[in-house]
Amino acid sequence: MDYYETIRRRRMVRSFRDDPLDEAVVERITTAGLQGPSAGFSQGFSFLVLESAADRERFWATNEHNAQPERVRRGPLVVVPFACKDVYLDRYAEPDKGQTDRDESFWPVPYWYIDTGMAALNVLHAAVVEGLGALFFGLPTEDWPALRDAFDVPDAYDPIGAIVVGHPTDERVESSADTRRRKDVDALVHGGTWGAPFR
Structure with missing residues (x-):
């Protein structure tokens, strides 16, 4: 599938x-x-990566504050992307990066979350290429301890959300994409200076 077609087809599937x-x-x-x-x-x-019914059920049991409906829970694959700030602080304290310590103030934004988000988007795009559907949703911080405990995840790793992957049903589930339109290029892309048209 053409890459731009993959991007165009990506949607959040909810059944x-x-x-x-x-x-x-x-x-x-x-x-x-x-x-x-x-x-x-x-x-x-x-x-x-959670494939077995038992593992997925254990995951859903930790999902108390943003519980998903059965139509989502049926998906046969759950991928939970985790970010680890310590890995970045350690890496940038190495000699080739010019830092002398692990000072978090060096980072203008938390790249550990940004990079993990980009990795998650690759998973969403790969699902499209495979002819499948996927849903990314957030995991409230209140549920993180239970998730870590259930799967022996070290405390240094933060789940940025979860991705369910599977074959979509024909069931129509209304979402924000049905009630809001995608913004035009002119509203989001600025050419040369803020507010100037891109083309």
């Missing part, structure tokens, strides 16, 4: 069948995320 996914498909989708960029090639993101 899945429970058909299992081929192992090779799961591997391609999850490893696509690892191709994301990272500051200093720190690679401070990790994925928790």
